[in-house]
Amino acid sequence: MNSMQRLISQTVKRFSAGGEAHGLDGIRSAMCSLTPRDVGLLAGQPPIRRESCGYIGVDDSPFCTICIFVLKEGAKLPIHSHPAMTGLLKVLYGRVIINSYQAPCANKTLAIGQNIRATLDSVSTLTADNEPSIVTPTTANVHEIHALENSAFLDVLAPPYNDEDDRSCAYFRDISLGAMVAGAARTLEVIPPPRDFWTQPMEYEGLPLAP
Numbered sequence: 001m002n003s004m005q006r007l008i009s010q011t012v013k014r015f016s017a018g019g020e021a022h023g024l025d026g027i028r029s030a031m032c033s034l035t036p037r038d039v040g041l042l043a044g045q046p047p048i049r050r051e052s053c054g055y056i057g058v059d060d061s062p063f064c065t066i067c068i069f070v071l072k073e074g075a076k077l078p079i080h081s082h083p084a085m086t087g088l089l090k091v092l093y094g095r096v097i098i099n100s101y102q103a104p105c106a107n108k109t110l111a112i113g114q115n116i117r118a119t120l121d122s123v124s125t126l127t128a129d130n131e132p133s134i135v136t137p138t139t140a141n142v143h144e145i146h147a148l149e150n151s152a153f154l155d156v157l158a159p160p161y162n163d164e165d166d167r168s169c170a171y172f173r174d175i176s177l178g179a180m181v182a183g184a185a186r187t188l189e190v191i192p193p194p195r196d197f198w199t200q201p202m203e204y205e206g207l208p209l210a211p
């Protein structure tokens with residue numbers, strides 16, 4: 001079993017119905033073993049075409065989504081939620097800033113224009129040398145990602161976004177003034193999906209996946 005198959009297997013094992021209630025170590029270690037070459041990318045590679053963000057779907061099941069975002073230097077994933085989800089984000093190459101917020105209300109259905117209270121959990125700069133950044137339903141469940149250079153990261157989300165199960169992705173803007181320091185109370189306004197953010201599908205050309 002190659003490293004990507006191991007990641008898929010570890011993720012399904014952890015999150016399938018009746019999955020083992022252990023921690024995330026198996027997933028984390030499988031993610032950390034993957035290199036850009038393993039997923040079919042060259043370190044420093046920008047997304048194809050003009051778009052600032054490429055999206056490579058690796059695996060989609062009722063239990064999880066495994067995908068890769070390929071960001072051009074300067075690209076931003078707007079502030080967005082992961083309602084009632086667990087997520088692990090591992091940088092494959094490049095350097096990104098992640099602003100993580102804790103916003104319990106983001107687990108519910110939200111209306112455009114609504115303001116919610118949040119706490120800024122952390123502002124972190126991550127490279128391939130760092131452990132995965134982790135999202136849980138109660139911690140760091142809203143975040144913004146900003147590529148300081150051409151970057152790619154692997155994303156594991158469980159369960160997947162699903163509008164019918166009230167797990168829609170909501171977008172926000174931070175309308176608070178003041179310094180972005182960890183622990184600060186912030187107010188986030190729910191906004192429509194930003195028009196200047198879209199992704200370009202890219203082919204997965206990495207390690208073979210099990211049929």
Ligand SMILES: [Fe+2]
Nearest residue numbers: 080082087143
């Ligand atoms: Fe995210």
